[in-house]
Structures are given as structure tokens and as C-alpha cells.
Amino acid sequence: MALQAKNQAGRKTIAILGAGINGAALARELLISGVSVAVIDAADIAAGATAWSTRLVHGGLRYLEYGEVELVRESLVERDRLVRLAPHLVRPLEFYLPVRTRLGGMAAAAARLLGCESLARAWQGTRGRGSWTVGMGLRLYDQLPGGSGWPRHRMVRASAGGMPAVDSTAFPLAGLYWDAQLLYPERFTVELLVDARRAAAETGAEFRVFTHHRCRLDGDGMLLVEPVAGDARGAAVRIEPAAVVNATGAWVDRTLAEALPKVLSGRLIGGTKGSHLLVRSAPLRAALGDRGIYAEAADGRPVFVLPFGDRLVLVGTTDLPFSGDPDDARTDEAEIDYLLGAVAGILPTVAASRDDVVQHYCGVRPLPFVSREGGTPASITRRHMLVRHADALPPCWSIVGGKLTTCRSLAETAAAELLGRLGIEVGGSSRDRPMPGWSAGLPAVEAAAREQAVAAGLPEDVAARLARHAVGLYGARAVDVCAAIRSAVRSPPGMDSGGLSHAGQALISDVEVPKSAVAWSVREEWATRLEDVVERRLMLVFDERLSRRSLEDIAAVLVGEGVLEKERAAAEVETVAARLRQRYGKTLEGTSA
Ligand SMILES: Cc1cc2nc3c(=O)[nH]c(=O)nc-3n(C[C@H](O)[C@H](O)[C@H](O)COP(=O)(O)OP(=O)(O)OC[C@H]3O[C@@H](n4cnc5c(N)ncnc54)[C@H](O)[C@@H]3O)c2cc1C
Numbered sequence: 001m002a003l004q005a006k007n008q009a010g011r012k013t014i015a016i017l018g019a020g021i022n023g024a025a026l027a028r029e030l031l032i033s034g035v036s037v038a039v040i041d042a043a044d045i046a047a048g049a050t051a052w053s054t055r056l057v058h059g060g061l062r063y064l065e066y067g068e069v070e071l072v073r074e075s076l077v078e079r080d081r082l083v084r085l086a087p088h089l090v091r092p093l094e095f096y097l098p099v100r101t102r103l104g105g106m107a108a109a110a111a112r113l114l115g116c117e118s119l120a121r122a123w124q125g126t127r128g129r130g131s132w133t134v135g136m137g138l139r140l141y142d143q144l145p146g147g148s149g150w151p152r153h154r155m156v157r158a159s160a161g162g163m164p165a166v167d168s169t170a171f172p173l174a175g176l177y178w179d180a181q182l183l184y185p186e187r188f189t190v191e192l193l194v195d196a197r198r199a200a201a202e203t204g205a206e207f208r209v210f211t212h213h214r215c216r217l218d219g220d221g222m223l224l225v226e227p228v229a230g231d232a233r234g235a236a237v238r239i240e241p242a243a244v245v246n247a248t249g250a251w252v253d254r255t256l257a258e259a260l261p262k263v264l265s266g267r268l269i270g271g272t273k274g275s276h277l278l279v280r281s282a283p284l285r286a287a288l289g290d291r292g293i294y295a296e297a298a299d300g301r302p303v304f305v306l307p308f309g310d311r312l313v314l315v316g317t318t319d320l321p322f323s324g325d326p327d328d329a330r331t332d333e334a335e336i337d338y339l340l341g342a343v344a345g346i347l348p349t350v351a352a353s354r355d356d357v358v359q360h361y362c363g364v365r366p367l368p369f370v371s372r373e374g375g376t377p378a379s380i381t382r383r384h385m386l387v388r389h390a391d392a393l394p395p396c397w398s399i400v401g402g403k404l405t406t407c408r409s410l411a412e413t414a415a416a417e418l419l420g421r422l423g424i425e426v427g428g429s430s431r432d433r434p435m436p437g438w439s440a441g442l443p444a445v446e447a448a449a450r451e452q453a454v455a456a457g458l459p460e461d462v463a464a465r466l467a468r469h470a471v472g473l474y475g476a477r478a479v480d481v482c483a484a485i486r487s488a489v490r491s492p493p494g495m496d497s498g499g500l501s502h503a504g505q506a507l508i509s510d511v512e513v514p515k516s517a518v519a520w521s522v523r524e525e526w527a528t529r530l531e532d533v534v535e536r537r538l539m540l541v542f543d544e545r546l547s548r549r550s551l552e553d554i555a556a557v558l559v560g561e562g563v564l565e566k567e568r569a570a571a572e573v574e575t576v577a578a579r580l581r582q583r584y585g586k587t588l589e590g591t592s593a
Pocket of ligand 1: 018
């Protein structure tokens with residue numbers, strides 16, 4: 001029966017607009033059922049909110065106060081599942097939640113639970129939630145996923161040994177609990193699509209990914225897919241979709257208006273913008289150790305202070321109404337002051353200064369549109385919805401809201417709804433399907449990747465660092481990526497991505513990343529632009545050593561791979577250097593400010 005469904009499904013293509021985490025998860029889910037899929041993104045894989053998030057896979061403790069118990073349960077179950085299925089990317093992280101009082105916040109929490117947000121704010125006071133309120137929330141948090149085997153929470157005194165250096169006079173007590181960190185949701189999204197391609201190979205369905213392409217549904221129900229300006233790769237394509245899913249996040253309303261003009265809909269999205277800072281401060285980083293801090297800023301908003309690799313600290317986030325083009329959202333100085341002020345309030349002895357902020361980023365949450373009377377941005381639900389545009393032809397749906405954490409469960413429910421409406425049997429599920437980089441033994445993978453790098457002629461210490469980084473990006477696939485260094489070094493000049501003659505030249509200048517990984521991004525992971533490689537494949541955007549020379553080296557490989565014209569390489573380097581400055585406040589060495 002399932003095979004019949006697959007064959008039946010194979011003839012139909014579902015077009016998914018948007019290759020964020022939700023569009024990618026849905027593509028994978030449909031391909032597991034043997035349905036052909038075309039994913040079209042106006043920019044790149046994970047180029048929207050997915051990349052601008054706090055990078056947590058979490059239940060969302062504070063949503064309990066808003067009575068979102070089912071959302072928290074679903075998120076916690078998914079958190080446990082993603083840690084199991086993608087251990088290289090989703091890693092458990094212990095959180096320290098400082099509190100000022102024992103009894104504070106109970107009346108406000110009760111008001112919030114009853115839906116009286118304005119009363120809750122009036123009763124909130126400046127002392128925040130007390131240890132009783134926090135303890136109750138954490139007890140529920142422990143129980144909701146149901147026998148997950150994760151360590152239970154503990155309430156501790158701030159003066160106990162080994163705790164982060166919070167102001168223990170202001171915050172004498174704290175809750176300790178576990179959630180998970182997804183350092184690179186960009187990589188997770190790419191892997192979802194890599195797995196979607198594997199699922200397509202298994203089921204015989206067709207799978208196409210168009211990045212840097214725009215599309216528009218015409219009156220005959222055909223989708224015209226065209227490369228955006230400046231794309232070197234070819235011609236427009238026409239697809240006859242069996243259904244269209246608008247998974248464009250904060251752009252959902254714009255997409256309806258511009259790409260799906262025949263689909264009638266009221267306003268669906270009411271986004272808020274959120275900014276994050278990356279701070280380089282050795283005392284602050286040391287104060288965190290292996291824990292993240294989840295605290296309240298002076299105005300009661302949640303603030304996360306998180307370890308980001310060995311040297312950096314990620315601080316976020318703000319939550320401000322935003323109605324412009326999500327692509328124009330930028331961190332402003334007031335947000336930087338606000339976030340630094342919040343850190344100073346929690347950790348005064350290791351407070352960071354403006355000079356410690358090495359970069360920042362900002363994005364728009366794709367929240368459902370609601371009238372804000374009496375509410376705050378924080379009170380808008382983080383639940384996801386699948387909106388069916390009832391009269392549309394071909395059938396059309398929009399995804400509204402959601403979290404990184406629930407991308408898989410959202411995809412599962414959305415696939416069931418879509419396939420049900422199209423009369424196609426669900427042929428499988430991602431519930432227990434490991435991600436492509438999954439491994440039960442990541443230390444062994446790291447050792448094997450290091451061996452490959454050493455065999456390619458790299459010094460032991462460089463090979464060790466490179467292997468560790470590669471496992472954080474690729475998991476089990478790190479061995480193949482590192483093996484590719486060797487073949488690139490051995491290939492005769494003219495046959496590889498730059499005619500490498502010895503191992504030293506195998507690395508991109510100033511960063512310890514092999515040039516062969518750039519070629520891998522193009523051949524295996526749909527990268528076509530310098531920006532794709534830097535920001536969403538090799539994650540070099542977060543490498544402080546990234547320089548103009550690094551960009552030039554990457555551009556040279558892209559030329560070798562045939563996705564960048566040689567004459568345009570220098571201009572592409574300029575464009576990306578300017579983008580890093582404007583979008584991230586990051587100035588590269590050798591670039592005027
Ligand atoms: C500040 C902030 C912090 C967050 N923190 C967390 C967190 O810690 N944990 C968590 O679970 N969730 C978090 N979230 C929520 C989460 O990031 C988002 O809900 C999720 O990433 C949405 O994914 P998406 O695929 O729906 O949208 P997006 O990731 O925004 O993807 C939409 C895609 O559509 C593309 N697109 C736009 N227009 C078109 C068009 N016309 N045609 C084709 N493609 C188009 C864009 O280029 C983009 O790639 C956070 C969000 C923000 C903004």
C-alpha cells in the first residue's frame with residue numbers, strides 16, 4: 001500500500017517557498033513519504049529568522065506562564081528527540097536561572113495564566129519571579145516530556161561553589177535546569193535538505209532546490225521560477241505544482257501578495273524584531289563556564305547569556321514590534337545598550353563594554369498577527385499554525401509562527417494535512433530518523449577526521465583543531481570533508497579548486513578551514529555565493545580571524561567550481577565585506593570601516 005502511495009505521490013510536486021528550518025523540515029518529511037518536492041528560496045537556505053535566532057532547542061520555560069503547556073510539552077519532547085537524532089548539532093546545555101526573592105512573581109504569574117497580561121505587568125514589580133514560582137515552573141518542565149531521562153532541576157544558593165559569577169546579593173537563589181543549544185541552525189537546516197535528498201533517492205521521488213530564485217504563480221496554476229538578478233546559473237523553470245506551501249516566515253504576507261497574488265488572505269504575520277550580541281570578554285566567558293544564564297532584564301524581559309564556542313558569549317534578545325521588510329531589520333545602538341545593561345545587572349563584576357561587542361545580528365520573529373491591545377510582544381503565542389487558503393488553486397497553505405525546536409513536529413503535522421487533502425497516503429515519518437551527521441561516537445569521528453587531515457600533510461595541532469571544528473559542523477560527515485583535503489592536495493594543477501601544491505595551501509587564508517570544504521559546500525550543499533559559504537555553510541561569519549584574504553580565497557574556489565565568474569570575484573568580495581559590516585557590525589582586517 002505504501003509503495004502504491006509512493007508511486008502515486010511521485011508524480012506530484014509540492015512546491016515549498018522558503019528554505020528556512022520549517023520549509024526544509026517539511027521538504028524532508030514529504031520526501032520520506034515519496035512525494036516530489038521543489039524548494040525555492042529568494043535568498044539562501046536558512047537565510048531568514050532561522051539564522052537570527054537565539055540558537056536554543058528548548059521547551060520555553062516562560063511560555064508556561066502564558067498557559068502554553070501543550071507547546072512546552074511538544075517542544076520538550078522534540079528537544080529530547082533532536083538531541084538524540086542530531087547529537088553533533090544539538091547539545092544539552094545546563095542553565096542557571098538567578099532569582100531575587102522567594103515569593104516574588106506569583107500574583108503576576110497567576111494573572112498571566114488567566115490571560116490578564118496588563119494586570120500581570122502591573123503586578124510584575126521590579127523584583128522578578130521568585131524561587132517558588134520558578135521552582136513550580138521547573139518541576140512542571142521536568143515532568144512534561146514524560147520520562148525523558150534528563151537530569152531534574154535543582155534550586156541552589158548563589159553562594160554555593162562552582163556557580164556563575166552573578167551578583168549573589170541581588171540574586172541570592174537560583175534554579176539549575178537543562179535545555180539544549182543548537183549553535184548552528186543554519187547547518188541543521190542544510191542537513192535537513194541533505195537528508196531530504198537521501199530520502200528522495202530512497203523513494204524515487206524528485207527533489208529540486210532553487211536558492212537565490214524568485215517565483216510567481218500564474219493564472220494557469222504554473223509556478224514560474226527565475227534566478228534573482230546577478231545569479232550566474234541559468235534559465236527560468238516552470239513547475240506545475242500539485243500544491244504550494246508558503247513557508248517564508250516573516251515574509252509570508254509579502255509572498256502571498258507578490259508570488260501568489262491569486263491567493264486571498266488577511267494579514268497573517270505580526271513580527272517582532274530581536275537582536276543578539278556576540279561578546280568577546282575572557283572574564284565574562286570564564287564566568288559562564290559550561291552553563292548558560294537565563295535571567296530577567298530590569299524590565300522583566302527574558303535575557304540569555306550563553307557560551308558561544310570557547311571564546312565568545314552570545315547575549316540576546318530584544319523583542320520590538322517590526323513591520324518593515326524583515327531583510328532591513330538591524331540591531332540599533334539602543335538595543336546594544338539594553339543588552340549590555342542587562343548583562344551588567346546580572347553579572348556586574350564581569351560586565352562587558354561596547355568595545356567587547358565583536359558583532360551583532362538581528363531578525364524578525366514570524367509571529368502570528370494579533371491585535372496588541374493589552375498585550376506585549378512576549379505574550380504573543382510561539383505556537384505554529386498551518387493556514388489553508390481554502391479557495392486557492394492549486395491548493396495552498398501558509399506556515400505561520402513556530403520555533404526552531406518544533407520544526408520537525410510542525411513538518412509532520414503539516415505533511416499529514418497536505419497529503420490527506422491531496423489523497424496521498426503518508427508513507428513514513430522522521431520521528432526516529434537520524435540526521436546525516438549522526439554518530440553514536442563523535443570522539444571517534446573526530447579522531448578519524450584528524451587522521452585524514454594529518455595524512456593530507458597538515459601539522460598535528462592544526463589538524464586537531466580543524467577536526468574538532470569539522471565535527472561541530474558536519475558530525476559523522478567530517479571524515480569525508482577532511483578526506484577531501486587530501487584528494488584536493490593530490491590532484492594535479494588545474495584539476496582541483498586551485499591547483500594546490502602542498503598542504504599549507506589547502507587552507508583558506510587566516511582561518512583553519514580547508515578550501516576543499518568550500519567545494520564541498522557547492523557540490524553537496526547547494527552553496528552558490530560567497531555569502532552562502534561564509535554565513536551558512538562554513539559558519540566563518542563567527543570566526544574572528546576571517547579576513548579579506550579569506551574571502552578572496554573562497555571566491556577563487558567558487559570561480560573554480562563554476563558558480564562565480566572570474567571577473568565578478570573582486571566585486572563579490574566587496575559586497576560580502578560590506579554586508580558583514582552592515583548586517584553584523586563586523587569589520588574585516590584590511591577593510592576600511
Ligand atoms: C530573535 C529570534 C530569536 C529566536 N530564538 C529561538 C530559539 O532560541 N529557539 C527556537 O526554537 N526558536 C527561536 N526563534 C524562532 C525561530 O527562529 C523561527 O520561528 C524559525 O526560524 C522560523 O523558520 P521559518 O523556516 O519559518 O522562517 P525563516 O527562517 O525566516 O525562513 C524563511 C525563508 O523564506 C525565504 N523567502 C522570503 N521571501 C521569499 C519568497 N518570496 N520566495 C521564496 N523564499 C522567500 C527567506 O529567504 C528565508 O530563507 C527565534 C526567532 C528570532 C527572530
